[in-house]
Amino acid sequence: MKKIFCIALLALLSVGASFGQTQNDEFADYNPNLKARHSYEQIYSFNWQSYLPLGSSNDYISRYSLEGFNFNFTYFVTSNIGVGVDFGWSYNKKFVPREIYRPDENTAVAAAINKYTDIFPIKAQFKYMINPKDAVKVYASAGLGALRYGEETHVQDLSIGQHSWGFLMSPEVGMIVPFGKDALWGLNANAGLNWATNNFFNLYFNLGLYIGIY
Amino acid sequence: MSQTLKLILTIVGISVLIQSCSLYQDNTETIIQNVSIAQKAPDTDFSKFKTFTVTDSILYIDNEDKYRASNHFVETILANISDNFTSLGYTRATNPEEADLLVDLTYILSATTVYYDPYYYWGWDYWWWWDGYYPYPYYPYYPYPLPVEYISYYTGNLIIETVDMTHNGERFPIVWHALVRSLISGSNSKEEISSAIDECFTILPPKN
Numbered sequence: 001m002k003k004i005f006c007i008a009l010l011a012l013l014s015v016g017a018s019f020g021q022t023q024n025d026e027f028a029d030y031n032p033n034l035k036a037r038h039s040y041e042q043i044y045s046f047n048w049q050s051y052l053p054l055g056s057s058n059d060y061i062s063r064y065s066l067e068g069f070n071f072n073f074t075y076f077v078t079s080n081i082g083v084g085v086d087f088g089w090s091y092n093k094k095f096v097p098r099e100i101y102r103p104d105e106n107t108a109v110a111a112a113i114n115k116y117t118d119i120f121p122i123k124a125q126f127k128y129m130i131n132p133k134d135a136v137k138v139y140a141s142a143g144l145g146a147l148r149y150g151e152e153t154h155v156q157d158l159s160i161g162q163h164s165w166g167f168l169m170s171p172e173v174g175m176i177v178p179f180g181k182d183a184l185w186g187l188n189a190n191a192g193l194n195w196a197t198n199n200f201f202n203l204y205f206n207l208g209l210y211i212g213i214y
Numbered sequence: 215m216s217q218t219l220k221l222i223l224t225i226v227g228i229s230v231l232i233q234s235c236s237l238y239q240d241n242t243e244t245i246i247q248n249v250s251i252a253q254k255a256p257d258t259d260f261s262k263f264k265t266f267t268v269t270d271s272i273l274y275i276d277n278e279d280k281y282r283a284s285n286h287f288v289e290t291i292l293a294n295i296s297d298n299f300t301s302l303g304y305t306r307a308t309n310p311e312e313a314d315l316l317v318d319l320t321y322i323l324s325a326t327t328v329y330y331d332p333y334y335y336w337g338w339d340y341w342w343w344w345d346g347y348y349p350y351p352y353y354p355y356y357p358y359p360l361p362v363e364y365i366s367y368y369t370g371n372l373i374i375e376t377v378d379m380t381h382n383g384e385r386f387p388i389v390w391h392a393l394v395r396s397l398i399s400g401s402n403s404k405e406e407i408s409s410a411i412d413e414c415f416t417i418l419p420p421k422n
Contacts, residue, residue: 106255109251
C-alpha cells in the first residue's frame with residue numbers, strides 16, 4: 001500500500017513538474033505581460049521530512065529521524081492567506097545492544113532489541129504568507145488534525161507494539177524560493193512542531209520542491 | 215538559477231522521496247542473537263536445596279511428537295548446566311532419587327501451540343505445557359498463574375526446568391525456569407550455546 005502511494009506521489013510530482021515547466025516556458029515566450037504576476041493561487045509541495053522526537057517520544061527513541069516525506073497543498077484565498085492540507089509519514093529506528101531487562105523481581109531477560117516508531121500526521125492548515133511578492137516568500141501556518149503514532153519493539157523475529165491516534169496541533173514557519181522570477185516551481189523549506197494528544201511530540205523539518213499555480 | 219542546479223535539486227528530491235518509501239524493518243541484528251530468559255517461582259526458599267541431579271537426555275518436541283534423546287552435543291549441554299549448578303554451591307547427588315532438585319531440558323524442534331500470558335511484560339515465549347503439567351515421570355507443576363489466549367509458532371527453543379523434589383505431594387513445583395530462544399538453529403557455535411546457557415544462570419540464578 002505504501003509503495004502504491006509513493007509511486008502515485010512520484011507520478012504526480014513528475015507530471016506536475018513537467019506541466020509547470022511547460023507553462024513557464026510558454027508564458028515567458030508568448031505572454032511577457034504575465035511576468036508581473038506576484039503571488040500563487042495554489043501551491044503543491046513534496047518534501048523530505050526529518051524530525052527530532054521530544055517529550056515521551058524521545059524517551060523511547062531519541063535518535064534524529066532522517067526517514068520521512070511530506071506533502072502539502074495550499075490554496076490562497078488572498079495573496080497572503082491560504083488554507084490547505086498537509087500529511088506525511090516518518091519512521092525512526094534504534095538498535096539497543098544486548099541488555100538485561102527485569103520485568104519483575106522473578107523474571108530476567110537478556111536480549112538485543114530493535115525499536116521502531118512511525119508517525120502519520122494529517123492536518124488542515126491555515127497559512128499566512130508574509131511577503132508574497134518577494135523572491136523569498138516567508139510564511140507561518142497553524143495546523144489542526146490527527147496523528148497516528150506507532151511504537152514497536154522487535155526481538156529476533158518477534159514483535160510487540162501499539163499504535164494510536166491523537167488530536168494534532170501543529171504550528172509551522174517556512175519559506176518558498178522560486179527558481180527565478182515568476183517561476184512555477186522552486187524550493188520549499190519549513191520547520192514546525194507536532195503536538196498530539198497520544199503523547200507524541202516532535203520538532204520536524206521539511207525540505208523539498210513545490211509547484212505553484214498563479 | 216541554472217538548469218543544471220534545478221535538475222540536481224529535482225533528482226535529489228526524488229531520490230530522497232524514493233528512499234523514504236523503500237525503507238523496511240531490518241531485524242538482522244536481533245535475529246542472529248539468542249534471547250535468554252530466566253524465571254523463579256515466587257517465594258521459593260532456595261537455601262533448603264543442597265543437592266541436584268540432571269537428566270541424561272533431552273526431551274524433543276516436534277509438533278505432536280515427543281521423544282527423549284541423547285548424543286555428544288546433548289551431553290555437552292548437560293555438563294554445562296551441571297557445572298553452573300555446582301558453581302552456585304549445589305552438590306550433584308550421588309543417588310538421583312535423593313536429589314533436592316531435578317534439572318530437565320526440553321528442546322522445541324517445532325511447535326504450533328503456544329500459550330500466552332497477557333500480563334507478561336514481554337508477551338512472547340511465555341509458553342506452557344499443553345495442560346499446564348510437567349510431562350516427565352515426576353509430573354511437577356508450575357506455581358505461577360497459567361497463561362492463556364495466544365497461539366503462535368516457535369522453534370529452536372531450549373528450556374531448562376528445575377523441579378523441587380523435596381515437595382510433599384503428587385506433583386512437584388518448578389522453581390526455576392530458563393529459556394534460550396533460537397539457540398540450536400544450526401548457526402550457533404558450541405561457545406555461543408554455552409554462553410547463552412551460562413547467561414541464564416547469570417541474569418537470574420536459581421538461588422536466593
